[in-house]
Amino acid sequence: xxxxxxxxxxxxxxxxxxxxxxxxxxxxxxxxxxxxxxxxxxxxxxxxxxxxxxxxxxxxxxxxxxxxxxxxxxxxxxxxxxxxxxxxxxxxxxxxxxxxxxxxxxxxxxxxxxxxxxxxxxxxxxxxxxxxxxxxxxxxxxxxxxxxxxxxxxxxxxxxxxxxxxxxxxxxxx
Amino acid sequence: xxxxxxxxxxxxxxxxxxxxxxxxxxxxxxxxxxxxxxxxxxxxxxxxxxxxxxxxxxxxxxxxxxxxxxxxxxxxxxxxxxxxxxxxxxxxxxxxxxxxxxxxxxxxxxxxxxxxxxxxxxxxxxxxxxxxxxxxxxxxxxxxxxxxxxxxxxxxxxxxxxxxxxxxxxxxxxxxxxxxxxxxxxxxxxxxxxxxxxxxxxxxxxxxxxxxxxxxxxxxxxxxxxxxxxxxxxxxxxxxxxxxxxxxxxxxxxxxxxxxxxxxxxxxxxxxxxxxxxxxxxxxxxxxxxxxxxxxxxxxxxxxxxxxxxxxxxxxxxxxxxxxxxxxxxxxxxxxxxxxxxxxxxxxxxxxxxxxxxxxxxxxxxxxxxxxxxxxxxxxxxxxxxxxxxxxxxxxxxxxxxxxxxxxxxxxxxxxxxxxxxxxxxxxxxxxxxxxxxxxxxxxxxxxxxxxxxxxxxxxxxxxxxxxxxxxxxxxxxxxxxxxxxxxxxxxxxxxxxx
Numbered sequence: 136x137x138x139x140x141x142x143x144x145x146x147x148x149x150x151x152x153x154x155x156x157x158x159x160x161x162x163x164x165x166x167x168x169x170x171x172x173x174x175x176x177x178x179x180x181x182x183x184x185x186x187x188x189x190x191x192x193x194x195x196x197x198x199x200x201x202x203x204x205x206x207x208x209x210x211x212x213x214x215x216x217x218x219x220x221x222x223x224x225x226x227x228x229x230x231x232x233x234x235x236x237x238x239x240x241x242x243x244x245x246x247x248x249x250x251x252x253x254x255x256x257x258x259x260x261x262x263x264x265x266x267x268x269x270x271x272x273x274x275x276x277x278x279x280x281x282x283x284x285x286x287x288x289x290x291x292x293x294x295x296x297x298x299x300x301x302x303x304x305x306x307x308x309x
Numbered sequence: 310x311x312x313x314x315x316x317x318x319x320x321x322x323x324x325x326x327x328x329x330x331x332x333x334x335x336x337x338x339x340x341x342x343x344x345x346x347x348x349x350x351x352x353x354x355x356x357x358x359x360x361x362x363x364x365x366x367x368x369x370x371x372x373x374x375x376x377x378x379x380x381x382x383x384x385x386x387x388x389x390x391x392x393x394x395x396x397x398x399x400x401x402x403x404x405x406x407x408x409x410x411x412x413x414x415x416x417x418x419x420x421x422x423x424x425x426x427x428x429x430x431x432x433x434x435x436x437x438x439x440x441x442x443x444x445x446x447x448x449x450x451x452x453x454x455x456x457x458x459x460x461x462x463x464x465x466x467x468x469x470x471x472x473x474x475x476x477x478x479x480x481x482x483x484x485x486x487x488x489x490x491x492x493x494x495x496x497x498x499x500x501x502x503x504x505x506x507x508x509x510x511x512x513x514x515x516x517x518x519x520x521x522x523x524x525x526x527x528x529x530x531x532x533x534x535x536x537x538x539x540x541x542x543x544x545x546x547x548x549x550x551x552x553x554x555x556x557x558x559x560x561x562x563x564x565x566x567x568x569x570x571x572x573x574x575x576x577x578x579x580x581x582x583x584x585x586x587x588x589x590x591x592x593x594x595x596x597x598x599x600x601x602x603x604x605x606x607x608x609x610x611x612x613x614x615x616x617x618x619x620x621x622x623x624x625x626x627x628x629x630x631x632x633x634x635x636x637x638x639x640x641x642x643x644x645x646x647x648x649x650x651x652x653x654x655x656x657x658x659x660x661x662x663x664x665x666x667x668x669x670x671x672x673x674x675x676x677x678x679x680x681x682x683x684x685x686x687x688x689x690x691x692x693x694x695x696x697x698x699x700x701x702x703x704x705x706x707x708x709x710x711x712x713x714x715x716x717x718x719x720x721x722x723x724x725x726x727x728x729x730x731x732x733x734x735x736x737x738x739x740x741x742x743x744x745x746x747x748x749x750x751x752x753x754x755x756x757x758x759x760x761x762x763x764x765x766x767x768x769x770x771x772x773x774x775x776x777x778x779x780x781x782x783x784x785x786x787x788x789x790x791x792x793x794x795x796x797x798x799x800x801x802x803x804x805x806x807x808x
Contacts, residue, residue: 146738150478157485160500168497171756172488179481186474234527235730241705242726250713250722254706261702280703284710287343292354294714 140190147187154179237261249299251289255281314436317665320365321673329366330670333373334677340374341381341394343711348378348394350715352640356647364648365666369674371644372620372667375637376428376674379616380682383420387609388413388693389536391522391704394514396616398746399584401521403601403608410604411542413690418551419606420613421682423562426555427614428675430566431573431621432668438625449575452770455758456780457575458751461582463788472739479740483748484755486511493753494760506720513749515712515721519728520735520742522708527733529697536693536700548686554606561591561607562614569615573622582750585743587615593790620671628656628664 137145157176161169240260244253255277262273288294320326333355340351351374359367382397387404400420407416462480489500490510501507529536537544555562565587572583591611592601601608627638629652645652656664712725735742762770762777771778 143738146734146740150482153482157500164492164497164499165495167760168492168495168499171752171759172485172499175481175484179478179485182474182478182481186472186478189472189474230531230533234530234733237530237701237705238523238527238726238729241709242723245709245713245722246719250710254710258702258706262698265698267696267698276699280706284707287339288710288714292350292714294710295717297713297717297719 143190144187147183147190150183151180151187154183245299247299247301249297249302251281251285251296252299254284313661314665316662317667318669320363320662320666321369321669323363323366325363326366326369329362330369330373330674330677333370334377334674334681337374337377338381338678338681341378342384343707348375348396348637349640351375351378352637352644356640356644359644360647364650364663365670367644367648368641368663368667369670371641372670373674373677376617376620376671377678379613379620380421380424380678383424383609383613384417384689387416387420388689389522389700389704390525391708392517394517396584398517398521398743399588399612400609402588402743403603403605406602406604407546407606407609408690408693409537409542411537411544412546412604413537413693414544414548414686415546415551415554415606416609417686417689418548418683419554419609420551421679421686422552422555423565423610423613424617425675425679426559426562427566427569427617428620428671429617430563430614431570431618432671432675433621434566434570434618435621435624435671436665436668445574448776450765450774450777451758451761452766452774452777453780454575455755455762456777456784458754458758460780460784460787461586461747461751462755463784475739476741476744479735479742480744480748482740483745483750484752485748486516486745487749487752488756494757506718509716511724511749512715512721514715515724516728516749517746518708518712519725519730520732520745522704523725523729524732524736524742526701526705526708527729528736530701533697535695535697538694544690548683551606551686552683555610558607558610561594561611564594565591565611565614566618569618570622572615573619574625583615583619584612585747585750587611617675621668624667624671628652628667 154176158173158180161173161176164172241253241257244257247253248256258280259273259277262268262276263270267273268276289296321330336355337348337351340354341348352371355371355374359370362370378394379396382392382394383400383404385391386397386400388408390401390405392398392401404416404420407413485500487510489507490498491501491508492499498508568587568590569583572586588601588608588611591607592598595601595605595607597605623638624641627641642652650656650660650663709722709725712721713719715721732742734740735745762774766773771781
């Protein structure tokens with residue numbers, strides 16, 4: 136596994152490439168259309184280079200300039216909690232890959248079948264794979280959820296349904 | 310005037326108007342809780358049902374629904390860190406930590422109370438100030454709006470938890486993402502790669518669903534335990550505590566309400582900016598800013614009070630000049646046309662009773678939302694203790710359907726997923742998602758007003774617009790103040806250590 140600093144460097148280099156790409160794309164725009172994006176992308180490159188230098192030359196703690204601390208009166212021996220959201224626990228790569236897989240699976244189902252069948256299959260499948268409940272209970276929960284989503288979005292909010300990429304194939308088989 | 314106040318209230322006290330208000334509030338709460346859908350969707354879907362009824366009843370239905378979406382948005386931000394729409398973003402920063410500490414009831418009640426008080430202050434201000442605010446609005450042009458947007462950017466420093474450098478990079482990314490699509494000034498497609506879908510730009514609610522809702526569910530799937538594990542954290546707060554908090558921090562409520570009113574009065578600025586600005590001012594003026602981001606109740610009260618008051622402010626330019634203060638006010642204008650009401654200066658003479666009806670709708674609607682909200686808070690507070698394996702599929706499904714429902718494009722579901730992964734990575738590597746969103750919100754406002762200012766006044770537009778110049782000085786001072794305070798504090802510490 137990559138160390139934290141290496142991961143941070145990979146992210147920073149990806150950002151550099153992104154900002155450079157934006158500058159390159161801006162060449163095709165007129166002077167007014169690129170008036171703001173181009174200087175911002177250049178500024179982004181400058182900031183990212185500083186960030187890369189900072190995170191490699193100094194200690195990681197030295198990189199952080201926490202505005203909560205800047206605004207707060209300093210008290211000896213107190214350190215601001217490092218972010219409530221991100222990361223008290225470090226996820227292992229397997230769980231992380233699972234999380235990407237969950238989002239990916241739902242996207243594939245959405246594209247292939249459309250929203251309502253995708254919700255039904257994804258939710259039921261998730262309950263089964265995670266072992267959250269028996270298949271019968273899962274079926275009941277899933278049916279209730281799918282019906283609720285259908286009533287709310289399709290009936291009440293009049294959402295136009297998308298039938299998925301497989302719909303033409305099914306039509307042809309008929 | 311007293312007669313108009315009374316007749317405005319009388320028009321609302323019919324069974325039809327009260328029933329419509331109740332339906333509107335319940336409907337608005339449901340829509341507000343659904344990810345990606347906010348007041349605009351709520352009002353636009355009601356529009357076809359508004360013709361042929363009493364004018365007061367129609368407005369009660371529309372405004373009641375719109376008011377209710379404010380608290381509906383806050384609910385999911387506080388409980389799951391999933392903002393129902395952009396407005397609810399600021400509630401995630403302290404509301405969600407409060408939930409994780411077993412104070413969900415207190416946070417929800419404080420949020421409802423803050424919105425109620427802000428809404429009432431906004432309504433009173435609307436009633437009193439329509440004639441006074443006219444010259445102020447007319448004095449402001451694109452240059453001043455540009456300065457307002459730049460002032461909004463100074464908020465970025467507040468949200469740069471961790472590295473300020475990363476915070477700035479995140480906000481730059483947000484600005485650049487907002488430029489995807491057709492440039493409205495030059496009609497140039499930017500960063501669209503020939504895609505028709507990208508010509509419309511990235512939908513803001515869809516990006517929000519991805520950045521916050523999808524990424525939070527990814528984190529929950531990785532963590533594998535409920536948001537609040539009741540075996541470790543018990544619910545220690547009460548609804549009454551939250552109500553008391555709202556009144557105890559009355560000065561914060563008043564300040565935040567005036568900020569919301571001011572932002573509401575300015576056409577096109579929007580409640581999402583208002584909520585973030587309120588959070589920033591609450592933190593910057595607090596004696597204990599170190600508590601913010603870790604479950605400070607002030608961080609919940611301030612955005613809600615601001616967004617509550619924002620409605621009154623938003624109605625002002627809509628009624629007085631026919632200039633909508635935001636998207637939802639534009640829908641209200643459409644409803645006015647259907648009802649045969651012409652907004653403008655005549656509203657203050659010929660239709661003053663209708664103006665006061667709207668003032669009463671805001672007051673009664675807010676009271677109704679608060680009563681219902683406080684009533685259901687104990688049940689809502691239990692939701693975060695549901696198992697992760699139950700929450701993840703349900704919330705992800707609703708989020709993706711919500712993303713699709715926003716514009717009816719299947720590509721939006723892909724966008725939500727991409728932003729979900731982006732949000733997860735940003736959170737993991739500490740690039741502030743809030744800054745990204747602020748950048749997205751303000752980008753178009755900055756670019757459009759800069760172009761108009763340059764066209765109207767030339768490159769030296771600041772010298773020709775003294776108000777804008779004064780605002781720029783204010784922006785610089787506001788941005789520099791935290792650094793000066795920090796420098797002085799460090800200097801005092803060094804002096805203290807030396808002696």
